[in-house]
Amino acid sequence: MTKFLSIDITPNQEALIQKAARLSGLTHEEFVLNSACKEAENLICDQTHFYLDEEKYRSFVEALNENNKSSALKHLLNKPAPWES
DSSP states (O other): OOOOOOOOOOHHHHHHHHHHHHHHTOOHHHHHHHHHHHHHHHHHHHHHOOOOOHHHHHHHHHHHHOSOOOHHHHHHHTSOOGGGO
16 A cells, blocks of 8 residues: 655755656656655664663673563564664
């Protein structure tokens, strides 16, 4: 099942999108959809990824590998990626 999305854009925005779509070998619809989905995934990932220094990373991995994982942690580790839900 697909849905229809309509947006208002300026002539300059349209020209920019058309040029980029031609350069990428896509229709402007494909280009806009691909670009929007990539940006959405990046934004969602930015909200779910974090970075640790080496010492904190080791501690984090040790905690994940403990045999007595809480049910909340087990649930979290089994959830689909944020953009899949």
